[in-house]
Amino acid sequence: MKTASTENPVRLSWLREQGLRLDAAPYLSGAFAAKQLLKRLSVRKDPLSDLTAGHNGGIFNGPKFSRVYVNDPEQGVPFLGSTDMMEADLTHLPLLGHEVANKFQYLEIQPGMTLISCSGTIGRMAYVRPDMRGIWSSQHVMKVQANPARVKSGYLNTFLRSRFGVPIITSHAYGAIIQHIEPHHIADLPVPRFGEEVENRIHDLVEEAASLRAEFQSGLEEATRDLFTTARLEKLLDLRWHDQPRDVGFTQRGLTPTTLRALNYQPRARRIIDELREVDHLLLGDICKDGQLSRGVRFTRVDGAIDPQVSYQLVGQRQAFWLRPEGRWVSKGKTPRAVLAQDETILVAARGTLGENEVYGRPIFVTGAWRQKAFSEDFLRIRSGVSEVSGAYLFAFFRSEALFRIMRSLSTGGKQQDINTELCAAIPVPLLTAADRHRITETIRTAYRKRDEADVKEDQALDLLDKAVAEHTGVAPAELPTPA
Incomplete structure (x- = not known):
């Protein structure tokens, strides 16, 4: 059972904003606490839609369409669903036939995009790495494409997946059994601007993490290929x-x-x-x-x-x-x-x-x-x-x-x-020979060290955002809303 925090109880003003709605869901998501804290920020806040560019203004998912899967990599493209986007190893994605994929070219994800699950479980996120180019995504994945002239993609991703962004996004979910959100629901989400120095540092950490994850993926694939090739298999x-x-x-x-x-x-x-x-x-x-x-x-x-x-x-x-x-x-x-x-x-x-x-x-x-x-x-x-x-x-x-x-x-x-x-x-x-086994072993170990390093850098980016929010609200980092 989820209960309200005694440090940040539900207030009468929140009830009025919701038209005196008395069911608990809107007040326990953390959205109100996040919104109230963002209002206290002494920095400029831009609507999300002003910071994006691309198809449909840079915030979009896609229409429903019939999926035709194929087995031959030459006849299709890797296809990403709202759960697949969370996976560490993308080697085994299903293949969507070219005939269908070519009808929806804009569903090809691009490096720097933030992917948000928008059907079923709402608000899970992934950052598109350089090696993910050429993958298509389903209509259940919302894409947020940063306008590089307005905001760094890594900073925008960090805010969206933070303890402030996630609750606000999920609070817009609608539906009874299967929850949904649509692009227009998050277009007005206020994104605080902390200046180039802070935002660039956060962006650089996210980009470094993305590069490490790409190297992790290539390391796994290289080790397996090396083993079978060396064994003449x-x-x-x-x-x-x-x-x-x-x-x-x-x-x-x-x-x-x-x-x-x-x-x-x-x-x-x-x-x-x-x-x-x-073979031996x-x-x-x-x-x-x-x-x-x-x-x-x-x-x-x-x-x-x-x-x-x-x-x-x-x-x-x-x-x-x-x-x-x-x-x-x-x-x-x-x-x-x-x-x-x-x-x-x-x-x-x-x-x-x-x-x-x-x-x-x-x-x-x-x-x-x-x-x-x-x-x-x-x-x-x-x-x-x-x-x-x-x-x-x-x-x-x-x-x-x-x-x-x-x-x-x-x-x-x-x-x-x-x-x-x-x-x-x-x-x-x-x-294989001892030298071959050692080489393959080190490739795998190096890949997993990079994966752990990527996790650390993403956490550091969130910590920098928390410190920036705390500095401009006067709230101690320990007193910020609990992460979603």
Whole structure:
């Protein structure tokens, strides 16, 4: 249950502004507190629409349209939805056919844009990096394109995603079951101007973070490509899975009590495994014998304060793939430490369905700042127990399309699938030379250091904005409205 803060209670003037509306939602969103604080600022405030430029004035989403998806990258463009835009690794986006994409050229996102989810969960945001050019977005993503002659894009993004921007944006949501906002709802949002020095510093931090995230993405892709190319398995980098004959009418001999499910013997996946067996390799079970190859621990969730001193941030399968997971905080005192993951553990989403765009079967890599997060039992945990094969090297292998297809083929269960760990232990892992393994390991580790650095820079940008607001209102930074 959300309650009003005693430091900033709902005031009679707020009720009058809302026509004496007595339901709690408008007053608990933080929008009124943010608006009142912005009114106290001693600096100029410009309407958002005066600071944007481009299609429809620079604030737009798009019409509803029929989506035609394709499998061939030459026949389509990567397509971003309101959840996809939160993801850290954009390698596996669905492809929207050129025929449809060409009708809506303005839906191609541009570096420096701020993306805002405008249908369903309102107010989630992402900053478009240089490497995201060439991606189209859905009508459920609102685009805000800064006018470079009026404002720096990084500063505008920081304000919009701040404790002041988000509550005001979300307060305009309408609808019963599915919430929406439209461009005209936020056109008058007041954006404070703190002068070139402050705004440029904030912008530079956001741009540096965007560049680091682009390098993070390219580092992951390079490591995987390096591993398969060095192992002379280049053809597994471009599987064209759906172009291969369907897995029907095949026979399988040598069955064991381990499994009788046809999916576990599908020819397309078996051909990948056979290719991996042709090169020097170790079995995953042998690599993880003194490490870990098991599901996470089950535990009772006891909610805790949003404070890393006393609580863990609990990350589930969906948000594990985001740049900055949101979510539940659970009490450290009531939660076993086994919910944490040791450094360089691979977590594979191990419960779900076989839909092409589902996360089931996809891996994440736990290192750096993410070692402080708790993870649900729905992940298969893979941790190397041999010094010759690092967790980073394993991750470069597991994030490939080839391993995604293999992991899907090891499914067990009914509607909700799970991964058969006994079959998983038999996966052959290419074993390159020590020098090759070291090079690939360092590429992955460097990429994740850049990801953590990007997070820090984005947080520094928000801190600079908070200090600027505090300085021009006389409110101490600790007394500012709680972040949304």
